[in-house]
Amino acid sequence: MTKPDFVSLKVAAEKKIHGDDVSKVTSFAVAPHLLEIEEGFNARPLNPDHVAEMSLAMRNGATFPPLEVRVDDGHILIVDGHHRHAAALKAIAEGFEIRALDCRHFRGNDADRVAHMLNSASGLALTPLQLGVQYRKLIDFGWTEPQIANRRGKSGQHVKDMIQLAEADSDVHQAVNAGLISGTAALKMVKQHGSKAGAVIQEGLEQAKAEGKEKVTPKALARSSGPRKPADKFIVAWLIANAQPQGWPFPGETHRTYTMKFQVPNEVAHSDDLHTLLANAASYTTT
Structure with a gap:
């Protein structure tokens, strides 16, 4: 099979040599000072450390994906790329020349913009609260x-x-x-x-x-967030301080039998585990 002859991806896309398998994505070079922040839109508050790291990378020649922007009544508003924009401004303020940033025109409505921001792989991870908002x-x-x-x-x-x-x-x-x-x-x-x-x-x-x-x-x-369970040493101390044992000997026996009364909350009254009963009795009578 003869391969089609073309000299660039631009030609392949424009002439549809490979149909839709090679297509052209248009980007625009926009001066950083023309890009604006839409108040309340960005879910990720700017992280100064992240901005500083990206700014240093830009000065060292690193490249980043194009920003996503939209145009509203003559204003170029950032949809995705707030940290990249801030990093460029920081580099410019420190004397590094950045004449333009690559930008793509975002297509979609207000809900699409939020969904796109949530799925953006180029930004910092959102916290659970930021996601929920x-x-x-x-x-x-x-x-x-x-x-x-x-x-x-x-x-x-x-x-x-x-x-x-x-x-x-x-x-x-x-x-x-x-x-x-x-x-x-x-x-x-x-x-x-x-x-x-x-x-x-x-x-x-x-x-x-x-x-x-x-x-x-x-x-x-x-x-x-819940009832405090007393430690075993506290239970022992509570027993010593609060126990009022009643005992009596049996005729001809060499030992004495004791009984002891204590109060526990209703929710554990059915338990037959002595440790559970004593722990609840100790916390119940001292709160």
């Missing part, structure tokens, strides 16, 4: 949870969980955004405690700070 936007645009899951290649439960975190109270969001607790741990608290999750997280944070830690630890959350 964007999923909520898609829901407001009329998308269903299955549609979002299919577009993202994720499970339906993943989408539900991220949206649940996004719909948590502001005190939970503040703790996550401040880096005081991970989104995964915060979601667990929201599932367990609903509107009280923020208070539980705050209590866990206070416990963590008392231990010299800056973030809420799973251990601190476990202590603040």
